[in-house]
Amino acid sequence: MRITVVIAALICWWGPATGMTIELERRFGAEQAIEDFTILSSTDIELFAPVIEAFVAARPDVAIQYVLASSRDIYSEIDSGRGRHDLVISSAMDLQMKLVNDGHADRFESPVTAGLPDWAIWRDQLFGFAVEPIVLVVSRRDFAALPTPASRRHFLDIIRSNPEVFRNRLMTYDVNLSGTGFLFATQDARQSDTFWRLSEVMGSMGTRLSCCSGEMLARVESGEMAAAYNVVGSYAQARAAKHGNIKVVHLEDYTNILLRTAFIPRRSPKSRQAGEFLDFLLSRRGQVILETQGGLPSIFNSSIVEITNAKPIGLNTGLLVYLDRLKRENFLREWNAALVQ
Amino acid sequence: MIQTSTVQLSLRNRLLVILAFLVAIFSLVLFISMRTLTGQAVSAAQDGLLKAAAVSILEKVRISDGALFFDLPYDTFTILGSIGEDRIFYRIDANSAFLTGYEDLPISDSYGDERTPAFASIDYQGEILRVAAIEKPVLVEGQSIxxxxxxxxxxxxxxxxxxxxxENLLIIVVSFCLFAGLLAALTVNSMLNPIRRLADAVGRRGPNDLRRVDHPTPQELAPLMTALNDFISRLSGALKQTEIFIAEAAHHIRTPLATVKSEGELALRKVRKPENRAHLRNIVRSVEQANRSATQLLDHAMVLYRMEQPERRMVGLLQCVNDMVFNFAPSAELRDIEITVDSDISQELELYLDQTLLETALRNLLDNALKYSAAETTISISLNASPDSCRISVRNRPATMIEIDPDLMTTRFSRGANATDVVGSGLGLAIVREVMMALGGALEIEFEKGGHLCASLSLSRR
Structure with a gap:
């Protein structure tokens, strides 16, 4: 008996992991530190450095090795069982959730984690430490003559009526490559049908795909791109503060709120030190440093959740759904059909 | 009153222990059965959730262009993990070919249909997994899968x-246990109350009260009551017979004694020889003593009889005292003793009591006073009244005076050390005391300065 199962044929990187691409690696702490442990993270180092520096300043005996990689690479590194990292930090909530669900995380309990809000903690294993609105970024120069998009439908109308402005000048995450982008797109697909129409219109405009928020922001900033859809809010705010051309737009129909999460892997050789750092990261002091010096909004910052029609992405097992092989293949096929024309 | 030294295990404790034991057993059974039911309900709830999830996955199966499409329901997965933050594992197979999910999750031995899924508990990744298994045939390109x-x-x-x-169940069961324990204690107490009341009622009785016990008691105590009353009536019967016997004996002895005494006195007048006179005087003296004893025994028996069947009426106290003094005047004159009555009370003061008893007390008291007083002295009787009580005090000056315990003086057949040369039985003050008890009064004896002895009767006016 032969069963025909449709397989997404375009890009198939779901198979066996082929090793992690380390984007950057930096050591924090004194040379003579006795103990050291490793953080495997997808968060840009500039945003995360202040809180690590504050920790090693208070604990001169501890050094931290910070390894930056993409959320997908982080997932396969831990899932394959190769990684020997002590703390895993990623913005791809779904991948983090799947790693924890599949038993890759250690349990960690402390007075600090007991004080976390329910939505920021799962099974005493996965901890949210920063919230991020997912935003639209537009170039001020291009939008000088255009209205600011109020909703996705409005944005759609603006693109349709100004093809000369937007042709080949729209950007968004390549969800085939970026775990975070995949999460944003799937949550968009859950929220509304407008997402698919928007995707098709963006596809018809020759939208450029990118691996990361940083690249998208740089292109908009330079004026090369007119708008970037689904950009991590904190990165966008940080750029907008420095550069005049970037404008951050919270679309009113809904704004997905991302939770950056961390967990201690079961295979961690230095779980105690990682726990100490996690405690610091989740403590009020750590959160203040993270927000004021790093620019990552604290989970205790209520202004994020008060954004019009904020839709916080729930830290729950629903996240596993789009990571199902068949569901993921279906989604990517649809998405590629819409955007890559 | 109640002797506890011989009580080995109290009824109360025994009942309490049994009830406590029963309550504990019942609570335990209640807890276990409710815990079991709760466990069943909870696992039924989980099974229901799993069933709903499995069914909703199957419902989303589509066939398009000969290909199977699945759409895992996001919300179902959210709900599955929402209550206990449980980990979720699944696999979807087409016939025996693995399609998606966790390939290392062991296939179920049996699959149910949408209405009755097959449930099982399996060990997976070191945790106990509750799984639901459903299968459904679909037609793909003419083939059933x-x-x-x-x-x-x-x-x-x-x-x-x-x-x-x-936790909630424990709170309920523990409070039930405490409540039931409290109830049991209250019940036992109220059940044993009649026994305590009966004991109190019997304990409150005076030493001479040998009436039937007529206290209301529960049915179960009726045999005890019957036995107690039988015992009391037998005891009182025996006592009565003894009293009657003594009274009869005294009565029978008194008449011949009187004869002996008068004969002796006659003989004394005729006999001239000093040694014979001495013998006769001894005889007369002894007979006199025997006569007194017999009289007092009769008095005593009468008092006991009257105590049970008093004949109460209004009695003028002063009148009664004056009458008694009048009766004693001749004997007092013989010894040059003066009896004075000094009264604070009016002629009209009357008490409701048995006159014969009061007279017996007064007679014995005066008799005693007269007998032991030195010659040519005064016996002064004083009467006082307060709103509550009356007091009759008889004060005399004994010929010899040795202070002894007043309590001992009122004991039957015990006599003061000064009484050896006086005719007497030692019953006089004992009779007075018993009468006073019967009248609800009291006898007090005091040794006063100047060699006086004061005996007071106090009587309640109520």
């Missing part, structure tokens, strides 16, 4: 819910 859905959840949900429910 069985879509098999296996979805499992860790038991955190169950554990968490159960521990919460068990």
């Amino acid at each position: 069985r879509i098999r859905v296996l979805i499992g959840q860790t038991s955190n949900f169950q554990v968490q819910l159960l521990s919460q429910l068990t």
Whole structure:
């Protein structure tokens, strides 16, 4: 008996992991530190450095090795069982959730984690430490003559009526490559049908795909791109503060709120030190440093959740759904059909 | 009153222990059965969730262009993990070919249909997984394929819910236990109350009260009551017979004694020889003593009889005292003793009591006073009254005076050390005391300065 199962044929990187691409690696702490442990993270180092520096300043005996990689690479590194990292930090909530669900995380309990809000903690294993609105970024120069998009439908109308402005000048995450982008797109697909129409219109405009928020922001900033859809809010705010051309737009129909999460892997050789750092990261002091010096909004910052029609992405097992092989293949096929024309 | 030294195990404690034991057993049974029911309900709830999840996965199966499409329901997965933050594992197979999910999750031995899924608990990744298995045939390009859905959840949900429910259950059972224990204690107390009341009622009785016990008692105590009353009536019967016997004996002895005494006195007048006179005087003296004893025994028996059947009426106290003094005047004159009455009370003061008893007391008291007083002295009787009570005091000056315990003086057949040369039985003050008890009064004896002895009767005016 032969069963025909449709397989997404375009890009198939779901198979066996082929090793992690380390984007950057930096050591924090004194040379003579006795103990050291490793953080495997997808968060840009500039945003995360202040809180690590504050920790090693208070604990001169501890050094931290910070390894930056993409959320997908982080997932396969831990899932394959190769990684020997002590703390895993990623913005791809779904991948983090799947790693924890599949038993890759250690349990960690402390007075600090007991004080976390329910939505920021799962099974005493996965901890949210920063919230991020997912935003639209537009170039001020291009939008000088255009209205600011109020909703996705409005944005759609603006693109349709100004093809000369937007042709080949729209950007968004390549969800085939970026775990975070995949999460944003799937949550968009859950929220509304407008997402698919928007995707098709963006596809018809020759939208450029990118691996990361940083690249998208740089292109908009330079004026090369007119708008970037689904950009991590904190990165966008940080750029907008420095550069005049970037404008951050919270679309009113809904704004997905991302939770950056961390967990201690079961295979961690230095779980105690990682726990100490996690405690610091989740403590009020750590959160203040993270927000004021790093620019990552604290989970205790209520202004994020008060954004019009904020839709916080729930830290729950629903996240596993789009990571199902068949569901993921279906989604990517649809998405590629819409955007890559 | 109640002797406890011989009580080995109290009824109360025995009942309490038994009831406490029963309550404990019942609570335990209640707890276990409710815990079991709760456990069943919780696992039924989890099974229901798993079933709903499996069914909703199957419902989303589409066939398009000869290909199978699945759309895992996001919300179902959210709900599955929401209660106990449980881990979720699933696999979907087409016939025996793995399609998606966790390939290392063991296939279920049996698959149910959408209405009755097959449930099982399996060990997976070191945790106990509750799994539901459903299969459904679909037609793909003319071929029938069985879509098999296996979805499992860790038991955190169950554990968490159960521990919460068990905590509440414990609170309920413990409070029930305490409440039932309290009720049991109250019940036992109220059940044993009649016994305590009966004991109190019997304990409150005076030493001479040998009436039937007529206290209301529960049915179960009736045999005890009957036995007690039988015993009392037998005892009082025996006592009565003894009294009657003594009274009869005294009466029978008195008449011949009087004869002997008068004969002796006659003989004394005729006899001239000093040694014979001495013998006769001794005889007369002894007979006199025997006569007195017999009289007092009769008095005593009368007092006991009157105590049970008093004949109360209004008695003028002063009149009664004056009459008694008048009776004693001749004997007092013989010894040059003066009796004075000094009264604070009016002629009209009357008390409701048995006159014969009062007279007996007064007679014995005066008799005693006269007997032991030195010659040519005064016996002064004083009467006082307060709103509550009356007091009759007889004060005399004994010929010889040795202070002894007043309590001992009122004991039957015990006599003061000064009484050896006086005719007497030692019953006089004992009779006075018994009368006073019967009248609800009291006898007090005091040794006063100047060699006086004062005996007071106090009587209640109520």
